[in-house]
Amino acid sequence: MEKTSLSSKIAAGLVSGLVSGMAFLRIGRKHLSEWIPMPAIWALAWAFVLAGLILALAMHRKEKKNLGDNTKGLLQRILIYALALDLSMFGWQKILHLQMIVPLGMMDNPLNSLGGETLLWAFFKWSYPFTVTIATLQIVCGTLLLVRKTRLLAIIMTVPIMVNIICMDYFYEMPRGVLIHALVLFTGLVYLLLQEYTGLKTIFLAPMQGLSSFHASWRLKTGVKLSVFVLPALFLSTYDYPDKHPQLTGKYQVEDLQVNGQHRKAVSPKDSVLTTVYMDLENDFVFEFNDYRYRYIGTYIYQNDSLTVKWRHPENTTDSFSGRLSEEKTGLILRGKMRGQELEMKLVRQK
Numbered sequence: 526m527e528k529t530s531l532s533s534k535i536a537a538g539l540v541s542g543l544v545s546g547m548a549f550l551r552i553g554r555k556h557l558s559e560w561i562p563m564p565a566i567w568a569l570a571w572a573f574v575l576a577g578l579i580l581a582l583a584m585h586r587k588e589k590k591n592l593g594d595n596t597k598g599l600l601q602r603i604l605i606y607a608l609a610l611d612l613s614m615f616g617w618q619k620i621l622h623l624q625m626i627v628p629l630g631m632m633d634n635p636l637n638s639l640g641g642e643t644l645l646w647a648f649f650k651w652s653y654p655f656t657v658t659i660a661t662l663q664i665v666c667g668t669l670l671l672v673r674k675t676r677l678l679a680i681i682m683t684v685p686i687m688v689n690i691i692c693m694d695y696f697y698e699m700p701r702g703v704l705i706h707a708l709v710l711f712t713g714l715v716y717l718l719l720q721e722y723t724g725l726k727t728i729f730l731a732p733m734q735g736l737s738s739f740h741a742s743w744r745l746k747t748g749v750k751l752s753v754f755v756l757p758a759l760f761l762s763t764y765d766y767p768d769k770h771p772q773l774t775g776k777y778q779v780e781d782l783q784v785n786g787q788h789r790k791a792v793s794p795k796d797s798v799l800t801t802v803y804m805d806l807e808n809d810f811v812f813e814f815n816d817y818r819y820r821y822i823g824t825y826i827y828q829n830d831s832l833t834v835k836w837r838h839p840e841n842t843t844d845s846f847s848g849r850l851s852e853e854k855t856g857l858i859l860r861g862k863m864r865g866q867e868l869e870m871k872l873v874r875q876k
Contacts, residue, residue, distance in 0.1 A: 534581040534597065536716065541600040542577025544713040546570040547706055552614065577603075584620055585690055599718075604713050611710060612667035612683065619660035625650040641697035662686065680717050687711045694820035717764075767806040770827055773850075777802040777857070778870035785867050791815045802872055804860070810834045811848075832861065 553566035577600060584596035586801040618624045625646040631639065632647065639647070649656055649704045667684065669679030687710055692703040718725065768774055779800050798817055804813035810825035823836035827850065833847040848861015848868070857872040 531585050534585050535578065537583025537600045537604075538579075538596050539574070540577075540716045541607075542574035543709050544604050544611075545577070546573030547709045548607040548611040548614075549573060551706065555603070603715070604793055605676070606719070608683075608710060608713050609667040609670040612663045616660040616667070619663075620658050625656065642699050645693060645697045659818075676717075680714055682712075684714050684718070687714060702854075719746035731788070754841040769806075769808050769856060772803070773804045773827065774806065775804060776875045777804070778875055780871040780873055781809035783867075785868040799868075799870070802870075810846075832859070841867065 541768050546848075547570070550566060551789040553570070554560065554563070557566060580596050580600060587596075592614075615624070616847050627643055627650055629649045636644070649659075656814045658846040660681070663686070666679045666683045669675040669682070672679075674704075678851070685821050687707060691704065691711060692706045693699070740812060779802060782799055789798050791800055797819060798815050799812055800815045801811075802824070803809070803811035803813070807812070808824050810823050812822075813819065813820040820838070821836050821842070821844070823831055823834045828840065830849050830851045832848055832850040836844050836846070844864050846863040846868075848859060850857065850859050852858075855871060857874075858869070859872055860869045862868065
């Protein structure tokens with residue numbers, strides 16, 4: 526009988542308990558909470574973790590007495606089943622429109638008013654075939670996990686999927702519980718991969734045997750490899766970057782607006798008053814009049830505080846703006862003339 530260390534047994538019990546407990550918690554919250562109170566579901570989820578540790582300690586005790594035991598195999602099979610079930614559940618929920626839910630009313634809001642979670646779900650939801658493709662991969666991986674001959678292939682396929690999910694959960698600021706769930710599943714996959722560490726090292730950290738040999742000097746080989754880093758740096762150093770005035774690029778709220786010396790301010794959504802200014806890439810310039818549907822869009826030229834804008838939207842407009850943009854004690858001040866009117870305003874940069 527192959528003996529393993531106590532830490533190895535505890536790892537098997539802890540990972541198996543965490544993954545199975547997390548899978549049960551998710552199923553319980555979504556499908557059982559109508560009949561079982563949430564505190565009881567939480568207690569049962571933690572019971573999985575405790576049971577895994579108890580089984581690990583019992584296995585260690587039996588092993589010390591030289592008694593035959595297959596508890597570690599049982600814990601690993603529980604882990605595999607929990608991963609397969611959870612992946613399959615995720616997949617079917619995507620196919621049946623039970624994931625990626627975004628209220629229709631939010632879809633008409635400006636993009637910059639939406640949070641990361643809403644943006645993420647809206648992006649994936651836009652293409653149902655893409656959603657089904659992801660769901661199918663999850664179901665296939667879960668199914669292959671259950672078959673001994675395809676188990677390792679399933680784990681290798683699932684790892685990049687989970688890494689992508691973890692990155693999206695973190696960088697798009699998904700709820701903390703969602704990120705923790707993904708991390709726990711990923712931990713289970715890493716544990717299973719480590720059981721094949723020796724074989725994987727032989728495969729992935731060895732020269733490819735199927736490629737034909739090519740003889741060249743060490744200097745030539747090194748130079749070719751370094752060129753992968755040097756050439757992009759060289760090409761990018763000559764690139765004409767679109768951000769012509771990075772110190773100005775951004776969205777600005779208009780304050781203290783004066784038109785021909787008279788103060789103007791929007792007091793209702795129907796007021797057509799200049800409220801927002803955008804200075805963007807490729808010298809794009811936008812005046813927004815209290816609503817994203819009412820905009821002048823053009824291209825600006827800025828030099829020595831002089832600012833000139835040639836409008837290209839609305840179509841067939843012959844208007845232009847010319848004036849000065851300067852930094853003063855009170856902030857960024859824009860003064861100029863448009864449609865025969867004298868404009869003066871303070872611009873406050875927004876996030």
